[in-house]
Amino acid sequence: xxxxxxxxxxxxxxxxxxxxxxxxxxxxxxxxxxxxxxxxxxxxxxxxxxxxxxxxxxxxxxxxxxxxxxxxxxxxxxxxxxxxxxxxxxxxxxxxxxxxxxxxxxxxxxxxxxxxxxxxxxxxxxxxxxxxxxxxxxxxxxxxxxxxxxxxxxxxxxxxxxxxxxxxxxxxx
Amino acid sequence: xxxxxxxxxxxxxxxxxxxxxxxxxxxxxxxxxxxxxxxxxxxxxxxxxxxxxxxxxxxxxxxxxxxxxxxxxxxxxxxxxxxxxxxxxxxxxxxxxxxxxxxxxxxxxxxxxxxxxxxxxxxxxxxxxxxxxxxxxxxxxxxxxxxxxxxxxxxxxxxxxxxxxxxxxxxxxxxxxxxxxxxxxxxxxxxxxxxxxxxxxxxxxxxxxxxxxxxxxxxxxxxxxxxxxxxxxxxxxxxxxxxxxxxxxxxxxxxxxxxxxxxxxxxxxxxxxxxxxxxxxxxxxxxxxxxxxxxxxxxxxxxxxxxxxxxxxxxxxxxxxxxxxxxxxxxxxxxxxxxxxxxxxxxxxxxxxxxxxxxxxxxxxxxxxxxxxxxxxxxxxxxxxxxxxxxxxxxxxxxxxxxxxxxxxxxxxxxxxxxxxxxxxxxxxx
Numbered sequence: 163x164x165x166x167x168x169x170x171x172x173x174x175x176x177x178x179x180x181x182x183x184x185x186x187x188x189x190x191x192x193x194x195x196x197x198x199x200x201x202x203x204x205x206x207x208x209x210x211x212x213x214x215x216x217x218x219x220x221x222x223x224x225x226x227x228x229x230x231x232x233x234x235x236x237x238x239x240x241x242x243x244x245x246x247x248x249x250x251x252x253x254x255x256x257x258x259x260x261x262x263x264x265x266x267x268x269x270x271x272x273x274x275x276x277x278x279x280x281x282x283x284x285x286x287x288x289x290x291x292x293x294x295x296x297x298x299x300x301x302x303x304x305x306x307x308x309x310x311x312x313x314x315x316x317x318x319x320x321x322x323x324x325x326x327x328x329x330x331x332x333x334x335x
Numbered sequence: 336x337x338x339x340x341x342x343x344x345x346x347x348x349x350x351x352x353x354x355x356x357x358x359x360x361x362x363x364x365x366x367x368x369x370x371x372x373x374x375x376x377x378x379x380x381x382x383x384x385x386x387x388x389x390x391x392x393x394x395x396x397x398x399x400x401x402x403x404x405x406x407x408x409x410x411x412x413x414x415x416x417x418x419x420x421x422x423x424x425x426x427x428x429x430x431x432x433x434x435x436x437x438x439x440x441x442x443x444x445x446x447x448x449x450x451x452x453x454x455x456x457x458x459x460x461x462x463x464x465x466x467x468x469x470x471x472x473x474x475x476x477x478x479x480x481x482x483x484x485x486x487x488x489x490x491x492x493x494x495x496x497x498x499x500x501x502x503x504x505x506x507x508x509x510x511x512x513x514x515x516x517x518x519x520x521x522x523x524x525x526x527x528x529x530x531x532x533x534x535x536x537x538x539x540x541x542x543x544x545x546x547x548x549x550x551x552x553x554x555x556x557x558x559x560x561x562x563x564x565x566x567x568x569x570x571x572x573x574x575x576x577x578x579x580x581x582x583x584x585x586x587x588x589x590x591x592x593x594x595x596x597x598x599x600x601x602x603x604x605x606x607x608x609x610x611x612x613x614x615x616x617x618x619x620x621x622x623x624x625x626x627x628x629x630x631x632x633x634x635x636x637x638x639x640x641x642x643x644x645x646x647x648x649x650x651x652x653x654x655x656x657x658x659x660x661x662x663x664x665x666x667x668x669x670x671x672x673x674x675x676x677x678x679x680x681x682x683x684x685x686x687x688x689x690x691x692x693x694x695x696x697x698x699x700x701x702x703x704x705x706x707x708x709x710x711x712x713x714x715x716x717x718x719x720x721x722x723x724x725x726x727x728x729x730x731x732x733x734x735x736x737x738x739x740x741x742x743x744x745x746x747x748x749x750x751x752x753x754x755x756x757x758x759x760x761x762x763x764x765x
Binding site: 182186222225237250252267271290294295 | 346349350351352353354355356357358359362363366367369370375376377378379380381383384387388389390391393394397398401572573576577580581583584603606607609610611613614615617618619621668671711
């Protein structure tokens with residue numbers, strides 16, 4: 163099972179890397195066609211925007227570690243570790259419950275969007291929006307697993323992994 | 336407050352304070368809001384995806400991040416350091432001044448304070464410790480204060496986000512940031528000079544005249560990047576988004592062909608690092624749309640406009656109140672939350688008072704940049720403390736003179752809008 167998870171993580175990271183390269187490559191292609199050959203490719207703007215949005219949700223769902231998602235930890239850090247694990251477990255499990263309860267109407271809304279398409283590439287919007295559903299399901303499952311692992315007797319390394327790495331990678335503001 | 340708003344605030348605060356990632360707290364708060372107001376919860380997907388796929392300028396963010404990371408990996412920090420050392424290294428506390436100058440130059444290639452702190456900032460801390468005899472907490476404080484200049488000097492990721500929120504021109508905002516950014520650099524340098532006596536910091540060594548030419552020449556090529564990036568935007572040749580992508584390509588050419596310091600193996604790492612930073616940043620932006628929808632739906636911004644109207648505040652009074660509010664919030668809230676949630680609330684009031692939104696944006700961004708080094712919640716201080724293992728309490732003490740000096744500068748910039756607006760007006764951005 164762990165081996166399968168590891169293979170999936172490696173594959174997801176590789177897909178994200180290729181997508182990032184593709185966003186960059188399409189940009190350069192679009193700029194080159196517009197300025198060097200005077201043939202603007204109007205579909206490129208839409209394609210890079212959609213691909214970038216997919217990249218963000220895919221990476222957040224499957225590539226980023228939980229500790230890499232920007233968090234506010236001053237309050238939690240003020241407590242001893244055995245309390246911290248209950249606080250974090252509570253918020254993680256509550257998140258998965260809230261998303262779980264909201265999932266059906268969200269999927270219903272996304273499926274309804276099949277009646278519309280994007281302007282240039284005429285992609286069906288239910289397909290474009292589907293990455294958001296994937297993201298919600300993935301983060302809900304991951305937070306539920308995190309919450310349960312923090313409640314098990316083997317919690318110390320799980321909490322250490324979460325808190326000690328948290329300041330190393332942050333957003334880019 | 337309505338039930339929906341209570342649900343939104345309660346879920347967001349509870350989630351954030353209990354260390355649920357901020358983006359996920361916003362999404363959960365959005366779900367709670369839709370549920371308690373009886374609206375279709377599916378609107379969550381509509382708001383997030385509809386907005387994200389509709390704003391092309393946001394795609395500049397991954398490209399700015401990529402360009403800065405490529406330049407970092409190409410080892411330009413060392414070239415810039417040597418050149419800056421020739422210019423300001425002789426002064427007392429010389430390595431501190433060099434740190435600020437390197438940050439100013441690197442700022443013109445990077446739009447992110449975190450990238451600046453963890454790239455050139457880390458090298459600068461080592462140099463300040465080894466050569467400049469800086470105490471560890473003082474070295475971290477100087478690097479942190481210098482790093483927050485990055486998003487004020489163009490290119491700037493917060494400015495791209497602000498332009499999207501306010502409808503102002505990215506090019507105009509980028510021009511407006513130049514003078515305040517340079518003044519921030521001068522302010523931090525003056526503070527270093529004043530503290531050099533207290534910490535008994537030595538002046539730097541004299542560079543032999545024969546070395547000056549080669550050292551400056553090695554720093555010339557990295558400077559072509561900001562020229563290409565910003566020149567492309569201001570001349571109207573490229574859009575900000577295209578410009579960011581071309582800058583990333585140019586950075587790769589510099590790293591592989593000109594400097595020959597960037598290996599093929601590093602490309603994968605650079606793309607990985609960039610996509611991680613991109614995802615963490617843009618996830619926050621996407622989830623903030625839900626909170627912004629609720630704010631608009633509840634008419635909060637309109638209520639604030641009414642309140643300010645009743646108080647009969649002048650433009651200056653409003654700006655001063657806003658500074659106090661944002662600096663206070665910056666002590667406890669993440670800068671991204673302030674920019675994405677609080678600023679949209681203030682924008683309609685600024686608009687109704689006739690405040691120039693470019694000036695407003697630069698003041699807002701300087702505010703939350705100061706917030707990045709303000710205890711107890713200063714993101715840059717956390718990052719540098721984690722990377723250097725210097726304890727936070729010492730850093731908090733050492734950084735205090737720097738953020739106080741920057742607050743004085745902020746006050747001057749707020750009271751004299753012409754300092755910010757001179758350049759954009761000169762180039763026809765009105």
